Amino acid sequence: MMEDNILKKNPKKTHLYKFHVQKGRMDVFADFEMPMWYKGIIPEHLAVRSHVGIFDVTHMGRMVVSGPEAETFLNYITSNNVSALTPLSAHYSTMCNEQGGIKDDFVLSRLEEERFFMVYNASNRKKNYGWIVSHSHSFDVETIDVSGNVAMFAVQGPETEQTLQKISSKDLSKIGRFKCGWTELAGIKTFISRTGYTGEDGFEIFVWDTPSTRPKKAVKVWNEILESGKEFGIEPCGLGARDTLRLETGMCLYGNDIDEDITPLEARLGFVVKLQKREFIGRNALAKQKVEGIKRKRVGIYMLEKGVPRSNYEVWKNKRKIGIVTSGTLSPVLKRGIAMAYVPTEYATEGEEVTVKIRDRFAKGKIAKFPFYDPLKYGYRRKQ
């Protein structure tokens, strides 16, 4: 995930730069100098799974799309059904190219009837802006990139609500999963949505009208959340834990697990492809693929033997190569190697044994379902 080092000489900084530099190990990711970890990936990961953690994710791309034809326009460029979104609710979605390949995946929130908010991958900021604007001309919409003007934090883990409630003006129990709203946090107006990239309950927090040159409001919200979460064992978390958490829960990372040559159907994101919509970019290709059936599929691999699978390692079966690992790590919860890979559909059955070529040896694994952990013990559906 640290491949984008082009701007290493002059990376951008977020509002919390001073905090990060003082406490964390920094690296450049998608043009931003970001914390990879503070205490360490494993303790931060476990803090989110058992208590609460806070991430600065201001590097992500954010856009407001508004106007009388905002809904129609977004239905045209995205694969999910935007008409089903009521004000102050959100959904996960993809944008595809004409061939059905994924341009990006993102969360779309409906702020008002004619006003939407899109949060997408940091690495795709420029590409998305160009793509969206170029398709917007024949619609009565306005598109504004607000990335540089909004700070964004993710607070994740089972004790998120309790942490935030202490400093929130609004009753947070009223905001359900994939719902959003405006609240004051530590006296500062913020937009929050009950979404995230960890598999846990949690909120993503947007401090509006706050460029990094005037970081005061963002810094205050961050510090007050840390203070409020102290009694629950809150940890500031870096991008390292963000990556292991999303992988353990089975969520895709753009550029690794999905890209313009992979369709949402192959990536098992079919739940955000609404073919009943009359028209959207990529629809024809996806409809055709749905009828013909997919040839390869994203799967989870759980290692039965020691070793850590990594991206680009080969997946083998019956003495031949059948696929490639797209991301892999050691699962801090399961203490085993876990991975995502694409394999031919005939091998994509849960429990099927495969081997992963780790350098010069073959290590046994099996096709596993997502999330990798027991959803009754971890994640937002856990039994309390």
Next chain:
Amino acid sequence: MQINDYEIPEGLYYSKEHEWIQIKGDHVIVGITDYAQKSLHEIVYVELPSVGSELEQMEIMGTVESVKAVSEIFTPISGKVVETNEKLVENPELLSKHPYTDGWIAKVQHTNLKKELENLMNMQEYAKYIRKVEE
């Protein structure tokens, strides 16, 4: 001595790939330095060389993995691996806790020590090297 938070003991010889050796008669003990383990951070897995294998100086003798990355271990001197630290298989954290003692990796019977030492650094030289790497 201590350089930028990294411990560098006296009496050992160091490679540019951040391994160390301690000379003990006809064999040497090989490990990775405090700098190496701190750069890797949170070591979760170690692959040891096989006992009996004969390696050339700076040939790969094993790997160390952290959550995020894989790093190769190179043998700082040529020779035959006579013993490995099996404890590391179950307790890879020994490498982080005690890189110069309990976290040793292998014992190697050297074949060309005197000549090959010229390619390694002493404490002072390695400290200088670390300062440069850290800049």
